[in-house]
Amino acid sequence: MNKALKRVVFKIGSSSLTFPQGGVNGPVMERLAGTIAGLVKEGLECVLVTSGAVAAGLAKMNLRKKPKDLAGKQAAAAVGQGVLIEKYSCFFEQYGLTCAQILLSRIDLVESAHYKNAKNTLEKLLKYGIVPIVNENDTVVVEELCFGDNDRLSAMVAGLIDADLLILLTDVDGLYTANPVKDPTAELIKTVENIPEVFDLAGGSGSMAGTGGMVTKLKAAEMATRFGIDVFFMNTAYLNEVNQFLNGELPRGTYFPPCEHKFAGKKRWIAYAGLSMGTIMIDDGAQEALLHGGKSLLAPGITKIDGYWERNDLVRVFNLREEEIARGLVELSSEEVARVIGLHSDEIARLIPDTKGREVIHRDKMTVFED
Numbered sequence: 001m002n003k004a005l006k007r008v009v010f011k012i013g014s015s016s017l018t019f020p021q022g023g024v025n026g027p028v029m030e031r032l033a034g035t036i037a038g039l040v041k042e043g044l045e046c047v048l049v050t051s052g053a054v055a056a057g058l059a060k061m062n063l064r065k066k067p068k069d070l071a072g073k074q075a076a077a078a079v080g081q082g083v084l085i086e087k088y089s090c091f092f093e094q095y096g097l098t099c100a101q102i103l104l105s106r107i108d109l110v111e112s113a114h115y116k117n118a119k120n121t122l123e124k125l126l127k128y129g130i131v132p133i134v135n136e137n138d139t140v141v142v143e144e145l146c147f148g149d150n151d152r153l154s155a156m157v158a159g160l161i162d163a164d165l166l167i168l169l170t171d172v173d174g175l176y177t178a179n180p181v182k183d184p185t186a187e188l189i190k191t192v193e194n195i196p197e198v199f200d201l202a203g204g205s206g207s208m209a210g211t212g213g214m215v216t217k218l219k220a221a222e223m224a225t226r227f228g229i230d231v232f233f234m235n236t237a238y239l240n241e242v243n244q245f246l247n248g249e250l251p252r253g254t255y256f257p258p259c260e261h262k263f264a265g266k267k268r269w270i271a272y273a274g275l276s277m278g279t280i281m282i283d284d285g286a287q288e289a290l291l292h293g294g295k296s297l298l299a300p301g302i303t304k305i306d307g308y309w310e311r312n313d314l315v316r317v318f319n320l321r322e323e324e325i326a327r328g329l330v331e332l333s334s335e336e337v338a339r340v341i342g343l344h345s346d347e348i349a350r351l352i353p354d355t356k357g358r359e360v361i362h363r364d365k366m367t368v369f370e371d
């Protein structure tokens with residue numbers, strides 16, 4: 001990585017922040033604060049996405065096991081979040097830095113007004129030289145609208161602030177050919193160019209504390225690289241090697257170079273944050289026009305729709321083999337699309353006079369998942 005770095009998002013997982021017997025690992029937090037402070041002093045802007053609230057809460061409440069029910073986890077997070085931020089504040093202060101707490105729910109990244117506000121606040125904090133510390137707002141999220149793991153949250157945050165690099169710190173050296181906790185013959189993969197090809201290698205979490213394992217980390221890497229962001233998985237135990245990576249070397253870890261076709265601005269929100277209200281199935285001709293022709297989606301290429309939506313809602317577009325190829329904001333409601341499936345522009349204009357009768361999804365409001 002030889003480009004000039006400006007913004008880096010670090011994400012540290014619960015597995016690195018907690019002791020196997022329970023409780024928060026203060027020395028790890030202190031080392032992380034020291035590393036980030038060193039980078040901030042060199043002129044980098046850093047954001048920390050941290051897990052560990054539930055684990056910190058459990059220790060304080062003298063509970064040995066993570067509760068299975070949502071309310072139990074939310075109660076533990078409510079206790080632990082304060083413990084966590086208090087410790088981070090002390091550690092960052094030791095290095096002369098102020099940190100700030102930002103708790104985000106998925107809804108904050110779904111509603112575009114919230115999304116813009118979150119972005120503005122993060123930008124302002126970075127301008128003040130403050131280190132934003134982000135976690136999911138576990139105490140209020142509803143199950144259908146939660147990230148559940150902080151891996152994908154960190155990719156969203158990296159996209160939100162146009163970071164150059166996302167570093168995921170965990171309890172293993174990176175992505176292995178199999179879960180190294182279970183398979184001692186597993187080998188570390190140094191670089192991954194094509195993420196869909198390695199999804200089969202990823203398993204779930206290997207510890208009581210962690211959530212999602214490598215599956216959610218790969219999803220996060222896929223998202224961030226599509227935003228044009230470099231991604232590096234590394235072991236928290238070797239955090240001291242981060243400077244080697246920043247200086248263009250490849251220390252132990254797994255590196256994911258950014259995609260060539262990157263999603264920018266609103267297209268990032270369309271691709272990953274917005275909530276889809278339905279699906280549109282298209283034929284092979286329409287797929288070719290979207291994937292390789294740079295075109296908008298027109299009614300003649302639609303074969304079927306599913307769901308109920310209003311104009312300007314977000315929908316997902318699938319081909320005949322049920323592969324998702326695009327997402328976009330629709331010009332017509334589901335009821336209107338149902339009336340015009342297969343029709344040409346002039347007929348559509350006659351049936352629905354207040355449209356120009358052209359696009360069902362305009363190219364400018366669509367994100368296409370190219371190879």
Ligand SMILES: Nc1ncnc2c1ncn2[C@@H]1O[C@H](COP(=O)(O)OP(=O)(O)O)[C@@H](O)[C@H]1O
Binds near residue numbers: 051171172174201
């Ligand atoms: N192919 C794989 N390579 C590396 N780790 C894997 C793989 N498959 C599953 N894992 C598991 O993923 C764990 C890291 O994820 P997780 O427990 O969620 O950590 P964190 O709390 O850091 O997010 C590892 O400890 C390991 O058990």
Ligand SMILES: N[C@@H](CCC(=O)OP(=O)(O)O)C(=O)O
Binds near residue numbers: 050054209
């Ligand atoms: N928001 C939760 C973290 C969720 C979680 O455990 O994520 P992770 O271990 O990083 O995959 C917490 O603070 O406990």
